[in-house]
Amino acid sequence: MAGFKNGLQKVGDVYHYCFRINGQQYKGSTRAHDLQTARKVLEGKRQEALLGKPVTPKDAPTFDLLVKDWLAAHAKTASAGHRRGVEHITRLWLTPHLGSCPIDKVSQGMILEARTRMLEEGRSMATANHLLRVVKLLWNHAVDAGYIGQVPFKIKPLRLQKKPRPTVPGSRVPEFLAAVDAQCHSPQVAVMLKVMLGLGIRESEALGMRWEWFSPDQRTYTVGKAKGKEARVIPVPGWLWKAIYAMPKTLSEWVFPGENGKLHHPHFCKKTLQRVSQDLGLGHITQHRLRATFASLHAETGTPITEIQGMLGHKDIATTMIYVETSLDAKRRSQDALSLKLGLA
CATH class of the missing domain: 1.10.443.10 (Intergrase catalytic core)
Structure with missing residues (x-):
């Protein structure tokens, strides 16, 4: 949503909102597919912000519920291989340590710890970078679903030495x-x-x-x-x-x-x-x-x-x-x- 600073913008089939009150930015998904409903949601979010109420839900899902939510939401739009990849990386490296943790309580340090564990167990830096892509994918989904206002962390991928990939001469x-x-x-x-x-x-x-x-x-x-x-x-x-x-x-x-x-x-x-x-x-x-x-x-x-x-x-x-x-x-x-x-x- 580059350049999206105020009002409503359609991302895919769903309208997203973004506004500022007293210098604080609020943004997320209205979960509405039509403009009229989206405007009502936006006005409700503004009223909540003016009254000092949290714009995003208090009951942010746990990490394992977020993964299940993503898999269900993308059952028809993502390939079977892509879904299996997300399920595999989360099951092995994230769910054992973050599964019961609400996503709004997951810190950047927790994600870095998961990446460190992968490297310590002999996984490649490319695989560790893939973990970060999955994390970004899931937290962007959380923003789109309205669970959180924005992704709370930004981690740069590890720099890799590119290797020439083979072709048939x-x-x-x-x-x-x-x-x-x-x-x-x-x-x-x-x-x-x-x-x-x-x-x-x-x-x-x-x-x-x-x-x-x-x-x-x-x-x-x-x-x-x-x-x-x-x-x-x-x-x-x-x-x-x-x-x-x-x-x-x-x-x-x-x-x-x-x-x-x-x-x-x-x-x-x-x-x-x-x-x-x-x-x-x-x-x-x-x-x-x-x-x-x-x-x-x-x-x-x-x-x-x-x-x-x-x-x-x-x-x-x-x-x-x-x-x-x-x-x-x-x-x-x-x-x-x-x-x-x-x-x-």
Whole structure:
């Protein structure tokens, strides 16, 4: 709610209030979805503040109830993996020490103690930073729900040394594709891995591919189930087009239907991809690293960054730059080219 200083503002489907009385700021959620009700709530909050009554409820929930409240509120809007991650991190590191503590009594020191315990038990700094993200997520929910007026603490994440993330080098792509064909018992797994590499689409987008979104005349694929809710058209290279249309045909609308006619579960290709990557010594190549491989290979080929952005479906070009990671071979060629130009080769 940047720049929101007074009055009402809609955040998602709910109106939030913010006002000042005698130099003190009050803000929170009205829990109202319509403007008329939100105005009534805002006026009631102002009257409570003028009379010296607490604007936020006295009975702030305990931490474990806050977690349950967040899980229930996001049962339909957050992915199953995201909900499991929040439940896992809270159950292991926060609930044992904060479970019965009202959230308005939780201090910054308590959160720092939880982070210290993680580090002392051998967890990485990246995992400790993830704990802080979960804490921020839960306390922002508490503000949105009107349990508290504002998040009472702000903790900076630990500074991490960034490590280069692996991609499939261009020189080893043929070898990688051959290994995929050799180790995949299911043609769907083999083609799905090729789709993520050849089109740069997300795993969820590959799982949800439909035949109707292909254009044989233009040899393109329109990503209709995109993260940003905006369809994008991607040209399909010839080698990938042949692989897709060589698959056994079914009556399903899905390109990769499961045995029950529904979509496969997430990480459908994970084990095969891990096995291939390990055998070839490529490092930890995940499904999303195939998307980064797509972007990096295009950048090395000279594809303009704006075209890569369009194919990946990023609204911000800065996000695309994160995906573009040139390989050591590409950097070496650039160094050799510069030495030659300077007459030093």
